Amino acid sequence: MKTELLIDALGDVSDDYILDACNLAETGDIENEIIGRSHDPEDSNGIAHFRKDGTVEADSKEKKKVRDIFCKNTMIKYISGAACLCLIVITVITAIRSGAGRSASIQHWTDSMAAKDYFKNSGNTDRPNSASSSIVMPTFAILLPLDDSRQALEEAGIIPVIADHTEHSFAVMYNGDGSLYKISFRWGRRGEGIEEYSDLIFRAAPKEIREISDTVAVRTDPAGNVIPPYVTVTERDGITILAEGAENENKTLTWQTDKGWFQVQGSFKDSYEDIIAFFDWFWAHPFDLSDYACIPDDLIIRSTRAEYPDAFSGMIPDLTSLGYTAVSESVNLGSVGGAVKPVWFEGIYTRGETRIRWTINTGADADAWAHNIGRPSEITEEKLARALSGQECVNIFFDLPCMATLTVESGSATDAMEIVRTLQ
Amino acid sequence: MDDSRIIGLFNERNETAITEAESKYRRYCLSIADNILHDREDAAECVNDAFFGAWNSIPPHAPENLAAFLGKITRNLSLKKWRERSASKRGGGNVSVSLDELEECLPSGHSVEEYIETKELTAVINSFLGTLPETERRVFLRRYWYFDSIDDICTRSGFGKSKVKMMLKRTRDKLRAALEKEGIFI
Numbered sequence: 001m002k003t004e005l006l007i008d009a010l011g012d013v014s015d016d017y018i019l020d021a022c023n024l025a026e027t028g029d030i031e032n033e034i035i036g037r038s039h040d041p042e043d044s045n046g047i048a049h050f051r052k053d054g055t056v057e058a059d060s061k062e063k064k065k066v067r068d069i070f071c072k073n074t075m076i077k078y079i080s081g082a083a084c085l086c087l088i089v090i091t092v093i094t095a096i097r098s099g100a101g102r103s104a105s106i107q108h109w110t111d112s113m114a115a116k117d118y119f120k121n122s123g124n125t126d127r128p129n130s131a132s133s134s135i136v137m138p139t140f141a142i143l144l145p146l147d148d149s150r151q152a153l154e155e156a157g158i159i160p161v162i163a164d165h166t167e168h169s170f171a172v173m174y175n176g177d178g179s180l181y182k183i184s185f186r187w188g189r190r191g192e193g194i195e196e197y198s199d200l201i202f203r204a205a206p207k208e209i210r211e212i213s214d215t216v217a218v219r220t221d222p223a224g225n226v227i228p229p230y231v232t233v234t235e236r237d238g239i240t241i242l243a244e245g246a247e248n249e250n251k252t253l254t255w256q257t258d259k260g261w262f263q264v265q266g267s268f269k270d271s272y273e274d275i276i277a278f279f280d281w282f283w284a285h286p287f288d289l290s291d292y293a294c295i296p297d298d299l300i301i302r303s304t305r306a307e308y309p310d311a312f313s314g315m316i317p318d319l320t321s322l323g324y325t326a327v328s329e330s331v332n333l334g335s336v337g338g339a340v341k342p343v344w345f346e347g348i349y350t351r352g353e354t355r356i357r358w359t360i361n362t363g364a365d366a367d368a369w370a371h372n373i374g375r376p377s378e379i380t381e382e383k384l385a386r387a388l389s390g391q392e393c394v395n396i397f398f399d400l401p402c403m404a405t406l407t408v409e410s411g412s413a414t415d416a417m418e419i420v421r422t423l424q
Numbered sequence: 425m426d427d428s429r430i431i432g433l434f435n436e437r438n439e440t441a442i443t444e445a446e447s448k449y450r451r452y453c454l455s456i457a458d459n460i461l462h463d464r465e466d467a468a469e470c471v472n473d474a475f476f477g478a479w480n481s482i483p484p485h486a487p488e489n490l491a492a493f494l495g496k497i498t499r500n501l502s503l504k505k506w507r508e509r510s511a512s513k514r515g516g517g518n519v520s521v522s523l524d525e526l527e528e529c530l531p532s533g534h535s536v537e538e539y540i541e542t543k544e545l546t547a548v549i550n551s552f553l554g555t556l557p558e559t560e561r562r563v564f565l566r567r568y569w570y571f572d573s574i575d576d577i578c579t580r581s582g583f584g585k586s587k588v589k590m591m592l593k594r595t596r597d598k599l600r601a602a603l604e605k606e607g608i609f610i
Contacts, residue, residue, distance in 0.1 A: 003526045004507070007519075009545035010568055011499050015492030017553050021565035024580045138544045338607035401547065 109236035115276035118253065121232040122246035139209075140173035140181040140363040141343035142299055142334035147171075158288075160281040165189040165198060176332055176344025176361050178295040178302070182209055183287075199267040200278050204287050208261045210366035236283075247272075253279045260289045301340065305329035311342035312360050315398050318422040324349040324356065336362075354411035356419065357393075364395075364403040371395040372403065376423035384420060385413040396420070427490040434482035441482075442475050449491055450475075453498040459571040460502040460519050461509075470505055474498040499569070518571040525592065526568065529600045552602040556595065563588060564595045 107120070146153070147170055153159045167188035173181040182205035189198040203209065232243040245251030251270065254263040264282060266275035305311065311331045319326070332344040345360040361368070372395040373379055373387050379396065387394045393407040394416075408416050425444045433441030453474055457467035474497040487493035506519055553561050563581065566572040572580070577588050 003523045003530065005545065006526050006529060006549075007503065007523065007568070009549055010565075011496060011503070012546045013550050013553060013565075013569070015487075015489040017550075017561060017565060018492045018495060018569060019489065020558070021562045021569065024559070024562040024566055024577070138547055336606075338605070 106233045106235050106240070109234050109241075113234075115272035118234055118241070118243040118276060118279075119232055119246060119251065119272055122243075122249075138363050139365045141176035141361065142174040142295065142336065144172040144174065144296065144299060145170070146185075157285060158291075159185055159202070160278070160285075162187050162200065165200065172292050174295045174299070174334075175363060176334065177346070178300050178332065178344075180206055180289065180293050180295075181363065183289070183292055195269070197267060197269040198274070199265075200270065200274070201263075201265040202278075202282060202287075203263040203265070204289055205261045206289060206293075208256065209263070251275050257286070259286060262287060299335055300343075301333040303331050303333065305331050305345070305347070307331070308333065308342065312345050312400075312402070315360060315400065315402065315404060315423070316345065316347065317358060317419045319347070319349045319351075319356070319358075319419065321422065322351065322418060324351045324354075351415075354415050355409040356411060356415070357405075357407040357409060358419075359405040359407070360398075360402050361405070362400070362402045368395055368403050368405075371405075372397050375399070376420055379417075379420050379424075381413070381417045384417050388413045388416060396423075430490060431482060431487065434479065442479055445478065445490065445494065446475055449494050452491060453494055456495055456498045456570060457502040459573075460499070460506050462518075466505055466509075467502070470501040471498055473501050477501070518573055522568050522571055525596065528593075528596050529603065548602065548606050549599070552599055555602075556598070560591055560595055563591050567592055 107117070147168065149170060150159070150168055153170070154161050165187035167190065169186045169188075170184070172183050175181050182203055185202045187198075187200045189196060191197070234241045234243065239255050239257055241253055241255045243251070243253050245266075248268050250265060250268055251272070252263055252265045253275065254261070256262070262282065264275060264279045266278065305316075306329070308331045311333070327348040327350055329347040330345065331342055333340050334343040336343065341362075342360075343362045345358075347358045349356045349358070364372075371387075371391070371393065373383055375397050384394065388408060392409065393405050396404045396406060398404060406416055406419065425448070430441055430444045430448070433444060450471060453471045454467055457470040457474075458464070461467045461470065474494055477497045478494055481497075485493070503519070553564070556564065559581075563577060563583075566577050566580065567574075574585055574588055577583070578585055581588070583591075
């Protein structure tokens with residue numbers, strides 16, 4: 001099963017590498033590379049030619065007419081229903097997560113609720129996965145493994161005892177500035193057969209974790225009626241619980257209190273009962289994030305750029321040449337894979353009335369990506385001005401990988417572009 | 425039709441996006457699914473689901489490369505189906521062989537608990553792939569991304585069997601060293 005983690009991780013490598021692997025031909029004829037053979041008997045030779053310019057030429061004996069792959073009515077109605085309803089679904093979810101009031105779709109918890117009732121809006125068909133971003137970057141900077149702490153955590157009543165889940169991986173993840181990103185506790189059970197497969201995960205964070213993930217699908221039944229979205233909202237003791245997933249899918253329950261953001265997840269083989277029992281334990285034993293709020297001193301070095309002048313070399317604008325004065329330039333280094341590496345930088349600079357902050361993080365979540373305007377070479381004055389018109393900061397991606405944030409605390413888009421140009 | 429126009433059709437929720445994408449990439453996706461599943465019907469089902477998945481994903485996803493995007497969805501779905509079919513036993517097939525070979529990449533001397541998210545591991549593997557000579561990287565990905573058989577790789581590349589096997593072994597050793605260097609144990 002562990003090698004399957006490698007297989008899965010390989011699945012999301014660079015698009016360029018994946019497609020370049022289609023060019024494996026010793027002839028060096030790059031105009032007509034073969035990208036694969038179909039085992040379809042209708043294909044006379046099953047070969048398509050994939051040219052380097054990205055065009056595809058079907059085999060001359062195989063001029064198939066365009067076919068309708070959605071031969072079932074249900075599929076056709078998926079398409080017709082999806083467009084107008086996706087937006088509504090997403091809007092509803094966003095409103096609920098932001099605590100923007102109740103809607104008629106919220107059910108109220110009772111102690112007679114069955115486990116499956118938490119997921120009453122779920123469908124029961126396989127949902128296709130979607131591919132994630134082709135740019136891969138961690139969401140955090142520094143990892144603190146807690147695998148050796150299972151027994152101590154159980155004895156302290158911080159985590160449940162799950163005796164038949166002998167595999168586990170526990171970790172705390174910190175941002176480069178030393179703040180807590182999230183905690184992840186995973187229990188695993190493997191056996192000879194698929195029926196014994198289980199993965200139960202508990203996650204906790206100071207604020208909602210938003211990582212790039214699958215989109216929401218909308219379904220309709222054969223009659224064209226819309227099947228309610230598979231997010232079920234339950235209110236329990238004044239707290240909103242979002243349940244997502246279904247049978248034969250991963251399932252999650254997510255809730256937020258004044259203590260933090262929490263989520264439990266079960267695998268496609270974990271039943272509704274399994275995940276609710278897991279959830280109920282954490283509901284009854286509220287997790288205290290404050291125990292992990294401070295990164296251990298031995299995991300981080302807080303220093304200055306003067307001490308580490310090569311940190312993030314090439315990724316910090318040459319502000320001195322533009323007449324700026326550095327108010328402060330801080331660098332954090334962390335233990336990453338056994339080596340000490342820069343994980344965070346923050347510089348504050350002034351020039352007259354203008355005040356700029358340049359921050360670099362080696363982790364990025366969905367919010368960071370949402371504010372990303374590209375690599376320095378991709379940024380134009382127009383793009384930057386447009387991005388800064390509604391906010392004071394933008395994110396800029398570097399292939400380290402890392403994400404820089406340019407914050408114009410006081411100044412103009414012209415000032416910002418002048419700074420970006422030093423990196424182009 | 426070029427990819428940017430096809431993606432435009434997806435964004436407009438125009439159903440011809442699927443037929444255009446299929447016309448261009450169905451065979452590519454089928455080859456990926458077939459390598460994993462060795463079952464025409466299952467492979468076709470996964471490919472159908474992949475195009476449906478693309479329909480559900482674009483927007484908001486805006487793939488930089490449509491072929492790779494569809495290929496990844498197909499691969500994910502095919503692997504999921506393969507796991508559901510054969511989790512109880514590993515008998516033959518390219519995926520089983522690839523898994524066995526990749527065992528060598530796992531650093532030894534540590535317990536098998538996994539404390540790394542897949543995304544972080546992907547980042548390390550991406551960096552590692554960037555260090556490889558072009559041909560070695562292509563062979564590695566044909567084997568462990570596309571699940572080509574050794575014979576298929578030989579046919580594609582013109583290399584002999586022993587050369588391909590030697591190349592893969594060398595790359596696996598390098599990957600193992602790269603994972604150890606990053607302190608990644610899975």
